[in-house]
Amino acid sequence: MNAAGPTGGHIVRPSDGKEPKKVAWIQCVGSRTKERPYCSRVCCMYATKEAIITKEHTPDIETHIFYMDMRAYGKGFEEYYRRAEEQIGVKYVRGRPSKVSENPETGDLTIRYENLDTGEVGGLEANMLVLACAGVPTDTNKELAKILGVKLDENGFFQEKNLPLAPIETDAEGIYLAGCAQGPKDIPDSVTQASGAAAKAIMPIVEARGEEIEEVELPEEKEVKPTDEPRIGVFVCRCGVNIGRIVGVPAVVEYAKTLPNVTFVNEDIFTCSDDCRGRIKAAIEKYDLNRVVVAACSPRTHEGLFRDTCREVGLNPYLFEFVNIRDQCSWVHMNEPEEATEKAKDLLRMGVARARLLEAEEEGELSVGPECLVIGGGIAGMTAALELANMGFKIKLVEREQELGGMLRNLYKLFPTETPAEEAIAPKIRAAYEHKNIEIYTGVEIKDIKGYIGNFEVTISKKDSEDVFNISTIIVATGSQEIDATGYYGYGEYDNVVTQLQLERMLKEGTLKELKNVVIINCVGAREEEGKTYCCRFGCGTSIKNAKYIKEMYPDANVFILHRDIRTVGKKGEEYYNDVRANGVKFIRFSKDKKPLVFEEGGKLIVKVYDGLLRTDLEIEPDLVVLTTATEGAKGAGALQKMLKVPIGAGNFFHEAHVKLRPLDFATDGIYLCGCAHSPKGVVDTITQAVGAASRASIPMGVGMIKSEGITAVINPEACVNCGICMTMCPYGAIRMVDGVTEVITAVCKGCGTCVAACPTGALEQRHYQNKQIASQIKNVCRLVVE
């Protein structure tokens, strides 16, 4: 399916090169077995993605995925999985096929399986089969581990210093782990761990930070005057098949050639690739281009890259224009290739029109001091604060409760290592209080945050007093909470229905009375049709660990876990699950259409559940029902979001700049994100993210400045009548009047352009968003207009 692959993105059978009509996937091939007990963590979503792309490529292909548990545990994964099943029509069959045989004449395959949801035994005929093989460690791990003097774990991945408390470090000082070296993981988790590893790696040499830096030498910028004839290079990207399968890229290219001032046009499979960017640079030089237009994915992810490409050969980055023909065209008009092609042409015409009028702009510099505000004093916030403090930055750590520690203060032991939660937080609390670079505020609320990177003004309140301070960067680590379970499975109605959090407290305090029958129900209020559609990621592990403790305390008790899928994806998680299952905890699967019932009959609490495997209703008389509920962002998250002006999504979790590429940043400079404020997660992932977020925040603080965009307002004094309307519009006080003359304080202007929209004489302009530039786009929506 890779457009750069041997078949050019066309899916064909290896045996005869024919297009398959029916493709099957088998999951967990060679993993979750005796030999390799671990979960490879990425394959459920890979197979889902492959099945979706296969169906998008050829809509009438049938796709079947055989799986054991659908592990859609990450942010947005569950929704993706549901879209595959409900909207795209990917068929999911729970079960591990027992045998695959080939018809030697046709090359077709018969897959024998038992559907574990229905008990049905069958054989699926498919033209092609894809195996989701276990992710295994690299061959050279052994040798490398020997050279480095670090350990490998029993599966051959690099062994971290401590699960869950030190997942990035190794036993050897100065050697750190990132990505799949430590165990299978997906892109966001790899990027996160890599950021964390970078922070760890600088620590031993932190005092030398900023020394011996080799400046990148850029060629001098060539002068491009507004009066120069535009010479535009247009580069249209196919983005593999993402754009090219829908939008007729060759037609767009031909059309580009007809547009005024277009000197050079190129079509590429991946315009962002190194070699294509090399071609852009060569074309700028060869054809003396003074404007560059790229029609591709989205400026939100790739504008910076192409601006740099231009600058590397002396073209001012503001002479670059991005035309979005993927996120806002091919991906949203997948069934209308002709219309999508016409739209792409229109968008390109608008982009070229704007490009003709672009001008070189200069960027400003904002100084960024070494002070960071960390919001939230749980494991995430404390970890981030300590990392930064150890690098020499000054931290203000703010916690709304009276004590540091967050959610972990309520917990007993952690899955899957059984590390006491106290052991995770106590040393950090002590270290935070003792650290000379950390100032701790507990029992406080954040009242207001104004400003921007390098210059945030924060107001906090404690009882009757208020405190205001300035800060350069902010890390959001506000965590999450259990949802209110009232109304689910008799919670709030029957005394013996409790949540996992209540159970954790009982376990911690040793107040759990003797039990005979315990029923744990997972996914309570989670993975719903609407609202809390997401998976809580740690609930399966929590339920399994607590089931084990109950069983250990009361060996004669029957402990049932009613679940939809078991999602023990982290290191050692699957092994722990197998162990608990082997030791007598009973696992019963229910489907979203047949949820268990909890009711009282004759003074007795009863749980009724349909067991798909036995194809019968089971009735249990429990003396305790434990609900593993969905989680949601902490209660202050909404108010904080309004102050920070950053996006928040489903369940009140904050929305990062890019799910895969920038999982720890907000789109707004200087604000970062970690822990359960981002999405629900366990302690290993939280600590990794916290170190990663600290790493991200340390970059502008370490450099001491960032560039500000060349998009500020400018005044043409000849046209200005000094009416002062703009002054009332500016939210930053960036416009003042000196001796009756209006002027813009460029260093204070943030470049929103609202003053420009209000100026009655056209004296104000916004650089890079000039009236004539926007007008040129508008005029070219319906037809070619050249002025």
Place this chain on the structure above:
Amino acid sequence: MQAGGGVKEFVPKIVVFCCNWCSYAGADMAGVSRMQYPPNIRIIKVMCSGRIDPIFVLMSFMEGTDGVLVTGCHIGDCHYINGNYKTQNRFEILSEMMNELGLEKERLRLEWISATEGEKFANVVKEVVEQVKKLGPSPLKPVIE
């Protein structure tokens, strides 16, 4: 011409103004989530919805577009503190002017769409396209063509 013949189906063109921080990201989110919507819109990005000069809206109609959708961050979410309040004020005045200019009010719409609301973006576009299709080609169109 699309409107005159009565043979060809009316294919409206609609300008959508998006702000950099919320609605443009919301439009991208619709793409990332593969939400499908009609291909009649052309997005123009500005940093803040407060940059959208009412003249840009009028110019869009003068140039022959059949509808205009102005979008920005939700009230209280503006990256530039309060730019969208100004957008709202300007929109209300513009909306009042529409009839005077010989245009139906329903051709102009304002919506707040956050970076996470890809589904809302797609739904709003569907509604706007539907609405404009009902109204038919912009009455200003024959004047300029």
